Amino acid sequence: MCRIALFNKESFALFGSVLPNLSEFFSFLEKKRGGDGNGFAVRTKGSSFVWKKGLPDKLPASKAAQEMQDLRDVGEWFLFHTRKASPGLPSDASQVHPFKMGPYILCMNGTEENLISLVSEMNISDTQLILTELVLKNLPPVFLLKRKSNFAGFYGSKAFLVRNNGVDMKLYFDESLNAVVFASEFPENIKAHTLPETFYWEEGYHVKDIVTD
Numbered sequence: 001m002c003r004i005a006l007f008n009k010e011s012f013a014l015f016g017s018v019l020p021n022l023s024e025f026f027s028f029l030e031k032k033r034g035g036d037g038n039g040f041a042v043r044t045k046g047s048s049f050v051w052k053k054g055l056p057d058k059l060p061a062s063k064a065a066q067e068m069q070d071l072r073d074v075g076e077w078f079l080f081h082t083r084k085a086s087p088g089l090p091s092d093a094s095q096v097h098p099f100k101m102g103p104y105i106l107c108m109n110g111t112e113e114n115l116i117s118l119v120s121e122m123n124i125s126d127t128q129l130i131l132t133e134l135v136l137k138n139l140p141p142v143f144l145l146k147r148k149s150n151f152a153g154f155y156g157s158k159a160f161l162v163r164n165n166g167v168d169m170k171l172y173f174d175e176s177l178n179a180v181v182f183a184s185e186f187p188e189n190i191k192a193h194t195l196p197e198t199f200y201w202e203e204g205y206h207v208k209d210i211v212t213d
Helices: 009-013 022-033 061-069 113-122 126-136 141-146
Strands: 003-008 038-044 048-054 075-082 099-101 104-109 150-155 158-163 170-174 179-183 199-202
Touching (some): 003 009, 003 104, 003 158, 009 075, 022 075, 038 061, 126 141
Antiparallel strands (some): 038 075, 150 158
16 A cells, blocks of 8 residues: 545645645655655646656655645646555566656556556556556546546646545545645544545546545
């Protein structure tokens, strides 16, 4: 299992106030279920992207947070992933999320157990195989609902998130600020919202419509 955070520019008003500051939050996620590599993608004005990833010695969570913080004036949506390699899969730099191919920037939290034998032989991750299928078949991200894991990223210029089978995902939002933060988990003192066990969300959908508490 890995950890994911997907949040919009308005949510920077929350980090360091009602939420931990960004460096503390990313370090929290990394310590919980990460440590095999960190990566991020930021969609900026004009629908271009800043995209970076690396092993923890090259891109620790604190550095990823600082580089994303530096983009807050030009960024619109922000994606962070910290990887915990699934047993049997490589943990080298080539396997760090997010991955970019075709119209997608994609990261995953979970293990597609039915693919492990195949991807181990191919020396790639289950995420990479799934992404290749999406691109080659020209499939939109809603097709990820047939999988068992969580996915987040960008399709074209639009942010999206998929939750399957109750894999860890929570939401913190402030409607008055239009601030939205999806994350695999939050510190225990943060009252985050519960979400359906399986759902598809994309930018433009109101997050209130998927809250279940």
